[in-house]
Amino acid sequence: MTDSKPMRADARRNRARILAAAEEVFAERGASASTEEVAARAGVAIGTVFRHFPTKRDLLAAIMKDLRRRLIEKAEALIAGGDPATAFFEYFTFLVGSSAGAGAVVSLLADEGTPIEPGEQIMALDHVFARLLDAAREAGTVRADVRLDEVMALLTAVTHGALAAGWPDDLRHRTVNLLLDAFRPR
Amino acid sequence: MTDSKPMRADARRNRARILAAAEEVFAERGASASTEEVAARAGVAIGTVFRHFPTKRDLLAAIMKDLRRRLIEKAEALIAGGDPATAFFEYFTFLVGSSAGAGAVVSLLADEGTPIEPGEQIMALDHVFARLLDAAREAGTVRADVRLDEVMALLTAVTHGALAAGWPDDLRHRTVNLLLDAFRPR
Amino acid sequence: MTDSKPMRADARRNRARILAAAEEVFAERGASASTEEVAARAGVAIGTVFRHFPTKRDLLAAIMKDLRRRLIEKAEALIAGGDPATAFFEYFTFLVGSSAGAGAVVSLLADEGTPIEPGEQIMALDHVFARLLDAAREAGTVRADVRLDEVMALLTAVTHGALAAGWPDDLRHRTVNLLLDAFRPR
Amino acid sequence: MTDSKPMRADARRNRARILAAAEEVFAERGASASTEEVAARAGVAIGTVFRHFPTKRDLLAAIMKDLRRRLIEKAEALIAGGDPATAFFEYFTFLVGSSAGAGAVVSLLADEGTPIEPGEQIMALDHVFARLLDAAREAGTVRADVRLDEVMALLTAVTHGALAAGWPDDLRHRTVNLLLDAFRPR
DNA sequence: TATGAATGAGCCTTCATTCAT
DNA sequence: CATGAATGAAGGCTCATTCAT
Incomplete structure (x- = not known):
């Protein structure tokens, strides 16, 4: 978009390395870890x-x-190839379990006041999520009155909670399953 | 217990002021706010x-x-005077809405490694919560298979999420209501 | 001297207590110990x-x-009742061994720049020491060319050294004896 | 030994400057001088x-x-090129006069509890001193019964004393000469 | 007078950010 | 471009000293 120059090969490699290292470090030590350590x-x-x-x-x-x-x-893959009736649930579960790295980072949203993202990306994630949700609704596996923002809110909360509090796998599974039940029609 | 001397009037006033200020500051700025600001x-x-x-x-x-x-x-008041069938739900809702100050503080449990509390207090909170949960279960308004640790986990997550992300009242209400449905027998 | 009022009994008792406590504390912890601890x-x-x-x-x-x-x-007692030929040596030895408390305090002379004493007191100590030294000189147990300032210098140095470095008794004895030999005529 | 990289020129220059400044500052103000001032x-x-x-x-x-x-x-130079009969005395005199900077620092050994040095370095200094002392003993200019620890004790005491009390050159000379006599056979 | 809470300057240390090499 | 040394603003905490109780 704004790439005036293509960026040298080693520079791109460094950028990737730094990103990877940062994700690890911040996940382990929280957002207050030092840049030096990264x-x-x-x-x-x-x-x-x-x-x-x-x-x-x-x-x-x-x-x-x-x-x-x-x-x-990942979401797009599920949309393309998964079962609409279950894809939403799969994805939700996957997110909570996988976001090890992100959760810590998210926490800085609370630490600092100012939001951190361009917004457009959030929209994109919301978008794929909306599609999974709609599909599940149509398949009848999710209540008709469940709205996207509620789902996202719970997702964020549980994702962060799981990481911050260090829930053991067992607890996380039970908790997520319980929560997902809330989405199902009765 | 250890109160050898009653503490001077102005000292007590200051202690209270500091506590109040700290709760505000940490709620607004997160646990990394400076003591100076407090x-x-x-x-x-x-x-x-x-x-x-x-x-x-x-x-x-x-x-x-x-x-x-x-x-x-608050919990004890509900146990003493509330309706066992609904007290649990009321309390949960109340907690998420009220803990403005606490949520931010809780987040430091994740930031720092070391636990921050005497433990006995946590137990006490768990305890009253368990009583509310049991009462609701007996009254048949909560599923028999819901366990306390799941409830606490979700409570923590949603409480913190509501604060950190600054959910508007409307969203918070819908989200909590949705979540509480997960606890109800179907 | 400047005592306008005689000072109440309890006040005097407190003054003495504080002095005693201070001597202990500063001897143990050095001059940088806190007044609070005193x-x-x-x-x-x-x-x-x-x-x-x-x-x-x-x-x-x-x-x-x-x-x-x-x-x-102590010096005056020695002057009055001791043997002039040995009193000087006795006193020197006594000082190095006894000044446990003072040494630490003396060290602050180095820590801070400004001298700490009225001067008149130093003079007084110098004075009695001079008398002991003169007596020994006359008795022929100290060299004629040894001057008071040299003696005081060595005394201060060794006193402080013994304390600061924590010389064991044995080492202190040998060192002082060796040093005292320097004062004797050959 | 552990020099993986040679250290940049400006860095080395700064390191040296800091060391020099620190030696001055601590010598003047004692070990409690602030790092800021350095x-x-x-x-x-x-x-x-x-x-x-x-x-x-x-x-x-x-x-x-x-x-x-x-x-x-300096000691090694004296061992290699000096006169065994006098080298010991020269070195002792030199040390007391030169250690302007060190004395103050040494005092921190007393102030803080924990030792500050690798130990091996102290040994090394002891070692060269022992050689000078032995040589003098063999040359007959130092009494046979003088032990190394006594010498070191007196050296430390006098060195520190000279600095802390700010002995004028004249006093220092006389004092050291007097002291050195204590080492000589009679 | 005694008490002990309040003050605030100052200390050591960390770390995001800049800039000479 | 990469390097890593230098900068300097905070931050947490201590402690001599003052002052209300």
Whole structure:
């Protein structure tokens, strides 16, 4: 979009490394982990991190963006190839279990006041989710009166909760299953 | 128990002020807000805060303790005077709506590694919650297979989520109602 | 001297207690120990310490003065009743061994820049020491060319060294004996 | 040994500056002088000091190490090229006069409880001193019964005393000469 | 007078960000 | 572009000193 120059090969490799390292570090230590540690884990110097992401906030935002992208891809795969009646539930479950990395990052939404994302990406995730939800509704496996924002709200809450509180797998499974029941018609 | 001396009037007033200021500040800015700001909001010098709470962690712990106490009192009132069939639902709803201050603080449980509370207080909250849950189960308004830890997990998640994401009242209501349905027998 | 009022009995008792506590505390923890701890050890409130000694420095000075007084008394006893030929050596040895409390305090002379004493007291100690030294010189047990300032310098150095470095008794004995030999005529 | 990278030129320059400034500052103000002042004197920002010496204690330790190194070098030069009969006396005199910077720092060994040095360095200094002492003993200029620990004890005491009390040159000379006589056979 | 709470300057340390190499 | 040293604003905490009780 705004890519004036194509970016050198090693630069792109560094960018990817940093992103990966950052996701790990922030997931382990929370959003207050130091940028220095990210650099170390990525095997680059601190200056390099700031060249790619002028601000710590930018780095965090990039992680979120990256994560969203992967989640959207997964959703699209489910939309394309899954069973509409169950895809929604599968996806919800998958998200809570998988977002290890993201959850920690999300937490900074609470720590800092200002939102961190371009919005457009959120819309995209909302969009695929809406499609899964609609499909399930049509298939009759989700109540007609369940709205998207409620689903997203619960998703966010449980995702973060699972990570922040470190729910063991067993608890997470039971909790999510219980919650999903709320969506089912009675 | 350990109150050797009753504590001077002005000291008690300051302690209360600090606690109130801290609850506000941490709710607004998250647990990483500075102690200095708490002092400013309370209208005292920084030293005074540290005289009452030798450590930032102590201050956070005190807030939690204070909050728990209030929550437990509310629960006991409901146990004593409410309708067993609905008290559980009322309480859950109340908690999510009321814990403005606490949620933010709870988040530090994730930020820092070390637990922040005496434990006994947590037990106390769990305990009253268990009683409300049991009563509801007996009254047949809650499914027999719902376990306490699942309830607490969801409560924590939704409470924090509501605060961190700043759900508007309307969304919060719908979300909580939806969630509570998950507890009901079908 | 400047005592306008005779000072109430309990006040004098407090003053003494504080002095004693301070000597202990500073000897154990060094001059950087907190005034609060002195108060605690003395069993009084911090305000009381500052009422008697408006400044930490004043407190330190008072300890020194007190110590000097005791040392001078000891010297006078030796001058009055001891053997002139050996009194000097006895006294020197006694000082190094006894000044446990003072040494730590002396160290603050190095820590802070400004001298701590009225001077007149130092003179007094110098004075009795001069008398012991003269007596020994006349008795022929000390070299004629040994001057008072050298003796005082070595005394201070060794006293402080013994304390600061925590010389065991054995080492201190040998060291002092060796040093005293330097004063003897050959 | 652990020098993986040679260290940038400006970094080395700063490190040296900081070390020099610290030696001055601590010598003047004692070990309790602020790191901020060291930074100011060195003409760098406070962060730079902490980058080179992560802890104030580390800075102090570095000064000591540096000083010891210089002292040991001097001793080795004397062992190699000096007159065994007098080298010991020369060195002792030199140490007392030169250690302006160190003495103050040494005092922190007393102030804080924990030792500050690798130990091996102390051994090294002891070692060269032992050789000088042995040589003098063999040359007959030092009494046979003088032990190394006594010598070191007196050295430390006098060195620190000279600095802390600010002995004028004249007094220092006379005192040291008097003391050295104690080592000579009679 | 004694008490002990309040004050606030100052200390050590961390870390996002900048900039010379 | 990458490197990593330098910067300097906070932040948590301590402690001598003041002052209301």
